[in-house]
Amino acid sequence: MIEDIANLFHGFAVVVQPFNLVLMVIGIVLGVIVGVLPGLGGANGVAILLPLTFSMSPTSAIIMLSCIYWGALFGGAITSILFNIPGEPWSVATTFDGHPMAQQGKAGEALTAAFTSSFVGALFAVIMITLVAPLVASFALRFGPAEIFAVYFLAFCSFVGLSKEPPFKTIVSMMLGFALGAVGLDQMTGQLRLTFGFTEMLNGFDFLIAVIGLFGIGEILLTMEEGLSFKGRAAHINARVVFQTWATLPKYWLLSLRSCLIGCWMGISPAGATPASFMSYGIAKRMSKNGKNFGKGEIEGVIAPETAAHAAGTSALLPMIALGVPGSPTAAVLLGGLLIWGLQPGPLLFVEQKDFVWGLIASMYMGNIVGLLIVLTCVPLFAAILRIPFSVIAPVILVLCAIGAYTVHNSSFDVIMMVVFGILGYFMKKTSYPMAPMVLAIVLGDKAEEAFRQSLLGSGGSLGIFFSNPLVSSIMVLGLVALFWGAISTGWARLRGQAATAA
Amino acid sequence: MSHSAKEAGGAGPSHRNVEIGFTLFMGFLGLLSIIGSLQVGIGWGAEGPKAGFFPFYCGLIVVLSTVVNLINAIRMQENGLFAEWPALWQVVSVVVPTTIYVLAIPYLGMYVSSAILIAAFMKYFGRYSWLFSIAIAIAVPAAIFFMFEIWFLVPLPKGPVESYLGY
Secondary structure, three states: OHHHHHHHHHHHHHHOOHHHHHHHHHHHHHHHHHHHOOOOOHHHHHHHHHHHHOOOOHHHHHHHHHHHHHHHHHHHHHHHHHHOOOOOHHHHHHHHHHHHHHHOOOHHHHHHHHHHHHHHHHHHHHHHHHHHHHHHHHHHOOOOHHHHHHHHHHHHHHHHHHOOOOHHHHHHHHHHHHHHHHOEEOOOOOOEEOOOOOHHHOOOOOHHHHHHHHHHHHHHHHHHHHOOOOOOOOOOOOHHHHHHHHHHHHHHHHHHHHHHHHHHHHHHOOOOHHHHHHHHHHHHHHHOOOHHHOOOOOOHHHHHHHHHHHHHHHHOHHHHHHHOOOOOHHHHHHHHHHHHOOOOOOOOHHHHOHHHHHHHHHHHHHHHHHHHHHHHHHHHHHHHHHOOOHHHHHHHHHHHHHHHHHHHHOOHHHHHHHHHHHHHHHHHHHOOOOOHHHHHHHHHHHHHHHHHHHHHHHHOOOHHHHHOOHHHHHHHHHHHHHHOHHHHHHHHHHHHHHHHHHO | OOOOOOOOOOOOOEHHHHHHHHHHHHHHHHHHHHHHHHHHOOOEEOOEEOOOHHHHHHHHHHHHHHHHHHHHHHHOOOOOEOOOHHHHHHHHHHHHHHHHHHHHHHHHEHHHHHHHHHHHHHHHHHOOOHHHHHHHHHHHHHHHHHHHHHHOOOOOOEOHHHHHHOO
């Protein structure tokens, strides 16, 4: 514990180096822009900018990329409140009360509340990561292949059980992701598979291409279909409004705490920030004495989803750092970055790459403080970006996506695949197939498969290995519970319903 | 995928038909995975499970889940459009130039093809004047050039124009 605190301060020393501070500011600004523009979400933005970091040291690179992520989390709130357009899926719930507030001329209050709650949520999650991640990592160091597979199993089952998309569609997305990840050279036998004789497919599908296509191009296509026009409210934010709003916030401490807890819980399980924000909004609406005013511009309706979304977005990094299992698509992209910089994600990071891990954790503290200052002072600037017409922004985003896809492997074929994934993403979004499980499956496919095959090799092909000791069995059982969570909860509700009618 | 038009009521393909078509497409991808796995072997070899072992079961699960999704899609109440034709036309008119753009990159280079895409897009969708469109179309790739090639030292594909300019 003491050692961890010393490491953390060492991390701060790394982060406050001028070069890293500059990267941090650049990252936040880019992140907010990425969060504000349609078609450039957090995951996609980080994926496009990843190649820019190839020449940096891993610590500087992760500082810049994670700051892009914080920036994107902050940025989503701006468009939701001022334009009633959620820049990110997790800010949909923020539009319910944020935009009505802006229409009543209280945009400044809404934005201040949103940014501050985001900050509180993130801070809570970072403190949780600081305390919990080293413990989880040292525990996970004892994991063998069977336990590692069980953790992947748990992560993917939670997707099926907790996501709001139909479970069988989630399974299809996920399993197709695994199959796509399997294309190319088999790492264990060195055999080619699923290439059907196409030499272009030798190297398989890179998940970065999938991310840029699914989230970037797909989103542009959707926006074109909806024919969206921006009609924004002006933002007047000044020091007086900020301090007045800050003065009112402490009385919502219980709401904040509850939203933080919901966010952390949902963020660690790979359900992610979007359901966390909805859940937090829903519970706040039921619990608040102003519940009937929700949807008409109630400040609590802004605090609840923003706190939860940011807490979830931040805590999604916990399983990524400690276990090597990303909790969200953006965390998956960051994990892909680790692999490219030559770091092996997982519990060993805490032993072998102390500088890197604690630099990252320190940058989470610093990045959120810097982020809060930047967004509070620069809102009008970012709002102005949204006034650039879509017919100018769209081709520029297309170009950036193409450059991002090309620079991953310097391959023109990848750029073509990006468009294919984009069209796939458009149809997936329209027919409610979730994209996040597919992306995570492509990223983790190789590792999950390796763990699975190694376990079976050890047991001589018997699936009993996954229930051979208390540790692995309990993770597997948790996974099964998560998998059937939907069925269990409806069954439970029905039982209770019957009990109620019988009584 | 065929988006056969159901002209009943609205102008556009019905959501149900597209849903069925896309579900079948996903199932087809699962089938491909099964076939490809069978080609490399799905049983046990000298070094444990063969290369096709894992993707075979993934494909199998996709196909089985597709059956459920298909039943759900067929049972879906027949109402609601997938999208109206003009809206779909907007989508197509982005997909087609983007595809041409992507195919042109290896020949024209990243910068020139990007400039053409931006100018054409602004002219066609935004109805901006040629002067303004071309100005933006030159400014954006130029900014990208300085950011990537000069600042971060990441080379992008170049075509005849760049080599004429000496890069």
